[in-house]
Amino acid sequence: MNRAAWQVLGLCAALSAVPLTLAQGTLGASEQGTRAQSGGEAPPAASAPVAAVPAPASAPASALPCAEGSEYSCTELTRKGEDGKERRITIVRSGTTDETGIDAVCGPREGEPEDTPTLLVLSETGPRGIEISIDKNLIRVPLAVVTQRAGPPDANGKKRTDGRVEASAGTARILDEVPAGVTDRLSLCGVEARPQPTPDTVNVTQGKTALRGRKLVYDEKDGIARVEGPITFKRENGEDSLSGTSDQIEVDVDREKTVLVGNVVLNSKGGRVSRAARVEYDDAQNMARLIGTPEQPAQSTQGSDRVSAGTILYDLDRNWVYAVKPEGGSITGEFRDEEPVTPPTP
Numbered sequence: 001m002n003r004a005a006w007q008v009l010g011l012c013a014a015l016s017a018v019p020l021t022l023a024q025g026t027l028g029a030s031e032q033g034t035r036a037q038s039g040g041e042a043p044p045a046a047s048a049p050v051a052a053v054p055a056p057a058s059a060p061a062s063a064l065p066c067a068e069g070s071e072y073s074c075t076e077l078t079r080k081g082e083d084g085k086e087r088r089i090t091i092v093r094s095g096t097t098d099e100t101g102i103d104a105v106c107g108p109r110e111g112e113p114e115d116t117p118t119l120l121v122l123s124e125t126g127p128r129g130i131e132i133s134i135d136k137n138l139i140r141v142p143l144a145v146v147t148q149r150a151g152p153p154d155a156n157g158k159k160r161t162d163g164r165v166e167a168s169a170g171t172a173r174i175l176d177e178v179p180a181g182v183t184d185r186l187s188l189c190g191v192e193a194r195p196q197p198t199p200d201t202v203n204v205t206q207g208k209t210a211l212r213g214r215k216l217v218y219d220e221k222d223g224i225a226r227v228e229g230p231i232t233f234k235r236e237n238g239e240d241s242l243s244g245t246s247d248q249i250e251v252d253v254d255r256e257k258t259v260l261v262g263n264v265v266l267n268s269k270g271g272r273v274s275r276a277a278r279v280e281y282d283d284a285q286n287m288a289r290l291i292g293t294p295e296q297p298a299q300s301t302q303g304s305d306r307v308s309a310g311t312i313l314y315d316l317d318r319n320w321v322y323a324v325k326p327e328g329g330s331i332t333g334e335f336r337d338e339e340p341v342t343p344p345t346p
């Protein structure tokens with residue numbers, strides 16, 4: 001049976017009777033291919049495993065489109081926040097051939113409830129990998145496994161879908177046959193996905209800033225996408241370039257905030273070293289908000305100058321810091337001339 005020529009765009013309802021679809025083109029194309037595990041038809045030949053290759057830093061900064069008529073396979077999760085605003089997470093496979101990856105959809109099987117989540121596996125070894133857009137962040141990974149749940153329809157009658165995304169380095173392939181005794185849904189659909197979380201293979205771009213981690217997990221339960229560390233990042237800006245580390249990244253979809261979390265260290269090319277427990281990071285506004293704790297205030301040091309406060313605002317372009325006094329808190333600082341002043345001879 002021929003491989004499908006679909007683009008995946010919220011297909012939970014449409015796939016209620018389709019356990020597996022291989023999506024290799026655009027929605028509405030004339031050639032489509034599906035395979036039901038309950039039937040006697042032989043599965044397609046196995047696809048080669050996809051290597052865990054990180055996207056290079058030279059990949060374009062703009063995201064690929066996810067729209068009807070596009071040549072790329074993609075899907076969307078739509079989250080409605082408490083403010084009533086809808087925010088979308090898009091997942092796009094940048095490749096279009098079987099040689100560089102797969103995109104497979106595993107819908108509800110015969111006898112399963114209609115609201116059974118749809119599973120999607122997308123993998124790509126090309127330089128752009130799988131592109132995931134969340135808030136201001138463009139994330140590139142070799143492998144993404146998406147759980148898509150159908151929700152209530154929006155104002156236009158289109159079903160909303162939210163769910164879960166797990167992305168990292170790893171491999172994926174279509175199996176020659178369903179292994180005996182398996183019970184997990186992907187294996188029953190004839191798909192194998194093997195995540196292999198590896199440092200520096202989850203590539204996050206926000207404006208001038210490039211960050212790297214080992215694994216991304218987004219879950220609809222709290223609406224937060226977390227990138228596990230160790231996190232390393234760089235912001236190229238000439239003499240005011242910045243680099244640093246943290247334990248993880250949190251992207252709060254509802255609040256539209258990106259936060260570096262845990263033992264955050266910022267090192268400027270000019271010698272400023274700043275530390276905080278959390279840093280709210282906004283490259284578009286050229287601003288980072290360093291947030292400390294009562295036990296460990298935010299700190300910034302350059303040469304012999306030091307400032308410590310509950311919150312420090314960091315101007316990313318000019319490499320300046322501004323201390324903010326919290327309610328009931330304090331600001332401390334120590335500023336010294338680099339060269340001592342010699343008193344005049346009497």
